[in-house]
Amino acid sequence: MAKDDVLTPQAVDFPRWYQDVLAKAELADNGPVRGTMVIRPYGYAIWERMQSQLDDRIKATGAQNAYFPLFIPESYFRREAEHVEGFSPELAVVTHGGGKKLEEPVVVRPTSETIIDSFLAKWVQSYRDLPLLVNQWANVVRWELRPRLFLRTTEFLWQEGHTAHATQEEAHRYALQILREVYEDFMVRVLAIPVVVGRKTERERFAGATTTWTAEAMMRDGKALQMGTSHELGQNFAKVFGISFSDESGQQAYAWQTSWGASTRLMGALIMAHGDDAGLRLPPSLAPVQxxxxxxxxxxxxxxxxxxxxxxxxxxxxxxxxxxxxxxxxxxxxxxxxxxxxxxxxxxxxxxxxxxxxxxxxxxxxxxxxxxxxxxxxxxxxxxxxAQASLLDQARQRLENCTVPAATLEEAVEAAQAGFAALPAALIEGGAGEDRLNTAGVTVRALQRPDGTLPGPDESLAGLVAVAARAY
RNA sequence: CGGGAAGUAGCGCAGCUUGGUUAGCGCGCAGCGUUCGGGACGCUGAGGCCGGGGGUUCAAAUCCCCCCUUCCCGACCA
The missing domain is CATH 3.40.50.800 (Anticodon-binding domain)
Incomplete structure (x- = not known):
């Protein structure tokens, strides 16, 4: 009576299981161009629920939605050194339009700091204009060498928030507010996926940021997935795009900024954090059919x-x-x-x-x-x-079970084969330790204090814990 | 972008080594009938530019070259 397995069992071949679920649950298909994705109606219905839940939380922090162009002058990217260096390899560049070669090539946005900041510069004159908090829902393009549906596609959908503040402290607080009240809250309460929140190491942080905050989750195959990031940009972009204002004493000052995003990758997380050999397991809060x-x-x-x-x-x-x-x-x-x-x-x-x-x-x-x-x-x-609570409990249990303390880099590499390794961050000071991990396919996902709380932006590695894993 | 594997019906595959009439099989799909509490069964039927383009040949799914796409591993990244 019973036929063969409905899906390739996870234990047999996890990537194959993932492919099977995408097809059989009618979530997504590959597009004809490498790295592109068709999100099918059932998958999109789930995404729409994610969007709506995130959007509510974003607006609750005071941000407003807006829309900025898909095409960005190539020259904009050159203005911030680290930013251009980080994104150059994955830019899609349009060189022709209307049948003619363009005077200046335009880039298809991989992220919108440069174009949005060029407008924030016009809109911000006074400390009374601050904070200025905008968000946009958009598609972005990053030319990917190794695409995987939802997890890493060349074109993907996301929200990106961009803000300008009068003080560094306020920007810092806002970046953390987004991390906690938007991302972590959404992931735990809606996706039913517990996350490890922390600070990124220097090498893992966003190109052009001074500090990157992250929420990382554990998939059922023992690999970690970055679910959302919130960046403190310092005055890096404000200086090159001229976002300056008169402060209360009439002095000109540059704004302090943040940017933050979460993408259709969340769909991949939902599938891989909860799915089992019978298919998807959707939390009721997101299920198109409850x-x-x-x-x-x-x-x-x-x-x-x-x-x-x-x-x-x-x-x-x-x-x-x-x-x-x-x-x-x-x-x-x-x-x-x-x-x-x-x-x-x-x-x-x-x-x-x-x-x-x-x-x-x-x-x-x-x-x-x-x-x-x-x-x-x-x-x-x-x-x-x-059921909503039960999925969260099950995911929490798995997260706890696969988080293992490690005293040395070798132990960390070992522990990271099946989950998170928690090692003294002192071991990665100077970069050699991180090199050692990276060589073994392991990356530091987040830095935390030993009690699990967030470190300060500049808090030294000496007293922190590095949470490392193999990652998507 | 390097190393491997693979593209034949919606899905999974055989055929290719050793070129030769109408290209097969399972599932799914359509019609009819019997079924019906965990992927039912029978009969009938539809569905293919054999990934694309060049070659070789009397003849190409099959041999050769180029390209595209997918999957796995690595380097790069949400």
């Missing part, structure tokens, strides 16, 4: 009851869907819903109807239980909350 009512049959009132249940679930505010495709076998249908990660399945058949019950299946733990019809809506509601 509960599917599967009618085993449709005759003798079963179909009508199923329909009524969907209506009740919907009027209770749940995203519910009806499945009456009885021309397909029951098994095929449930396998399909499991592939797509639907958190709760309600099974309604003649036996249930006779007993006045329905069977509830939880995708997060695979358990089934009967429920009396009158309390079905309340129970489904409750289970969506339980």
């Amino acid at each position: 509960a599917v009512v599967v009618a085993v049959r449709t005759e003798d009132g079963v179909g009508e009851t199923a329909e009524r249940l969907v209506a009740e679930l919907r009027s209770a505010g749940l995203r519910a869907e009806l499945d009456t495709r009885t021309q397909l076998s029951f098994g095929r249908r449930v396998v399909g819903w499991e592939l797509k990660g639907v958190p709760i399945r309600v099974e309604m058949g003649p036996r249930d109807l006779a007993a006045g019950t329905a069977v509830l299946y939880r995708r997060d733990d695979g358990t089934k239980s009967p429920v009396a019809l009158p309390s079905l809506v309340e129970e489904v509601k409750r289970l969506t909350e339980v």
